[in-house]
Amino acid sequence: MTDSLDALDRLPLRDDLRGRSPYGAPMIDVPYTLNVNENTHPMPPEVVEAITEAVREAATGLNRYPDRDFRELRAALAEYLGQGLTEENLWAANGSNEILQQILQVFGGPGRRVLSFMPTYSMYPLLALGTNTEFVPGERSADYSLDAALAAEQVRRHRPAVTILCSPNNPTGTALGLDVIEAVYEAASEFDGVVVVDEAYAEFARDPEDTALTLLTGRERLIVSRTMSKAFALAGARVGYFAAAPAVVDAVTLVRLPYHLSAITQAAALAALRHREGLLANVEDIRRQRDRIVARLTELGLEPASSDSNFVFFGGVRDSRGLWEDLLADGVLIRDVGIAGRLRVTAGTEAEVSAFLASLEAHLENRR
Template sequence: MTDRVTLADLPLRPELRGKSAYGAPQLTVANQLNTNENPYPPSQALVDDLVAEVARLASTLNRYPERDSVDLRQELAAYVTRQTGVTVGVDNVWAANGSNEVLQQLLQAFGGPGRRVLGFTPSYSMHPILAAGTQTGFIDVPRTGADFGIDTDAAVRAIAEQEPDIVFVTTPNNPTGGVTPVADLRRILDAGRAAGAVVIVDEAYAEFSAEPSATGLIAEYPATLVVSRTMSKAFDFAGGRLGYFVADPAFIEAVMLVRLPYHLSTLSQAAATVALRYSDETLATVDALRRERDRVVAGLTDLGYGVVPSESNFIFFAVPGETGDTHGTWRRFLDRDVLIRDVGVPGHLRMTVGLPQENDAFLAAAATIIGEHT
């Protein structure tokens, strides 16, 4: 019997050595508020419709799925048109297994060895991981101020000086919850266009925000702007793994060069299409979560916590105490059966807005924890 092989024994690419895989703690507790899921399950009507659709398609699973997901993309285009007020068609929309695969395909097409992507951090932690996986260099431009916003002047300068091939802008931003106003996006897009960069606006949480979608800017920046979105958050559909982007048709042609054959299964396409039929009732949960978000923000503020303004389904807040013991505070919440997220930003934690009773449990724990510091 040979000794167990470790990662260090494998001929791993040098730039991946010492890196950590993406992951949030998968613990079972009473109040799981750490992964930005929608806590409301799909309706029984949706479930029944999905079961019937799967039964209808089951006998066809010996065949490959429809390769380009045209029917699903038509439904997505109709939804985006209704939700944003911006008219888009099937040729403007591309779908994949979650927005992570969407972003990976874009990096495969426009990044790669010798190319670089610029991002404003703290932001979605998968951006640099996807960059590393596609051998794309990552340029880190820090967000500033107590609300972790993008300094637009600094952003424009960085794009002009660094001349990246891709720029990531996440709005609402994860993990902080703030938005980048359309006027600021225009300045970043102007800088990106001048540098010859593709600007990917990551709108995973757009349905929770009152800010207009960046899809309204595609006509002005057809060779520059891609808007990435997902059904994981607002649609109660994280387990369905369906992401998409909206852009000029040329971008769909580009990702078709790198996508895997038949990348979306028959069942994935069917499940997402069924979920889109119920978008009106599903998005009613978004309104409920917004109200709960505002209630929790008010509760945390009343308790004395520093809270970053959020237009998403999560809240980023400062931990109490002069030492800012981030992980220790995370553990104290967990000890009270409340799982939230330590995203690696010193002095801050993130909680996902849950069901009212889960939010009550979080606020009760928050009150006890801050009481220990007064």
Template sequence: MAEFQPPVREDLRGLTPYGAPQLDVDVRLNVNENPFAPSPELARALGASVTDVARTLNRYPDRECLELRQALADYLSQESSAECGVESIWVANGSNEVMSHIMAAFGGPGRVALSFPPTYSMYPEYARESFTTMVSVPRTADFRIDMAASIAAISDHRPSVVLLASPNNPTGTAVSADDIAVLARATAGMGGMLVVDEAYAEFRRPGQPSSVAGLADHPNMIVTRTMSKAFAMAGARVGYAAAHPSVIDALRVVRLPYHLSAVTQSVACTALTFVEELQSNLQLLRDERDRMRRDLESRGFVVADSDANFCFFGRFRDRRRVWEGLVDRGVLIRETGPDQWLRVSVGTPQENARFIEALDEVVVDSDLMSDGDGGST
């Protein structure tokens, strides 16, 4: 084809799309999916709901997604022990889209978003797409929030949006309810919104409350969630947010008309009637995560604390070679975050065993590990 250079925006020229490699290997532990596929019964119910909705596809879907938002409100009220009404819930195509609505409504030219790297690598992209200036406060060596530096940065930069993933990706570390309350107050003091990204909330350990419980005290807080992880519905693309109704109204202004298809709404409503089945493997995944952590530590790796469905471990002199060695053995994990570390999602017990076995083979070569480890994070 003849060469053509379209008049792409200058700030986008030469950029490549975001995304982890999608390789066809046996053991895929690279994007924090839930390894358990829907049961035949659930698959049949999902199929039936698609057949039903197919008969109405000549019409646009419910623009307000009311049935789905009500079902999500009911789920969240029960999961987080906090009363949530339909007017406090927003829903979109994955929490990625929820976040782009948040940035469209609360970011923008001349405004600042603040985040805490290493963290979810999409945050700078949300900022770029909404022409928001991104500033960051690096985490401490053990991947906690540096509270003093954060308070100072909030007061210096007056961000209109603070993006805080808890549990954080890629580290797995969660932020305490007390620290979140302090950050919410500091952000409110500057007229900003605190977004707590709880994509992995359902994997949290006992004693770690969801920020949904704090919404009543902090009207400037938005908690985002997803059906991609605990609900094992990554392919359906459903994310949602809980916030004060006036915040939800602002998100309704920036969404595209009919942003969530009738098929997606129907599939998500059906999936929510199977919540017990969908989440029946959560405890097994939490136990597997803790076991994976012990397995890694017993081999001399440093492993960050995890309240999520993955482990972040290191430290490697050459993580690329480790990643490649694992791919050669049919195991795909993720090269992300600080360059001495790798992230592995928790799979089925069999997949996790395959990962550990492959890792043992790859890392016999101590040349791949960095010197002087043994420091704990």
């Protein structure tokens, strides 16, 4: 490892990349992997068959480039979201990370700022770094909430080219009220700022209809980002997308790579959308397991945050790193988010959640 770091240091890297570490959650082979907010429920066999058949058909044409503008997929995504959206309002890429990267390539860049409210998704600063955009870490209240007045004041003070609101927020799981999004958009409109609402976990919300998608009409600089990694259980397929005014879609085409969405990816995503009833059937069970975790942690005297996502962020632990190691020794991998006294666990299957709770209860008293 030392030799590799020495070799890296000898390369003519950009100065702002020196000493940086790449994004990475631990990838450890354990019985219960509950650290990266995957949908841990098995893919329904009928969906596996449908995706396999769609990919097989797509494979016959792999000697040709895919549909560069993937209009069939965009139309299918628009139909799934509803809200009167059409394919002209939709764009997709290889995961929502690439979606956010493309947005910053268009609206960020040298001399511009992107604001988000910490703690939040750890990729935002890295995406800012990769696009030469200054990252401004905004503040939340002590309980990690974010109200309209606090958010809007910071937008007016920092005047970012792009503001990213994560709702439900990662790692806390808390959702934003639509009044916060409206206030941020109004503040950003004073200087033509773009507002992105990252709704990667929207399908798990207690009220999935309470979405920023309902605010798109008349707001030309509002973008709502989604993913098929979570509720659709397609983390391995890498499909993210956004909904916005058609002009925003046109803007992103200026920076997208040619044919960036492969024929295989398009085929898999379309097959999943056609069979979404079977895929989304697990969402309610995931909500139940999430609420089960919250209830039990509360009974144990811990401090779980109110969650609208498929994970639970909790505090009340004196030695969070030690507890993380205890759980790992039992074969349960959760996420150390780097915040003292707090950890995050994915709401998995009933068996996975039972294993987590049993391990937690066995070790908790030694780590309080």
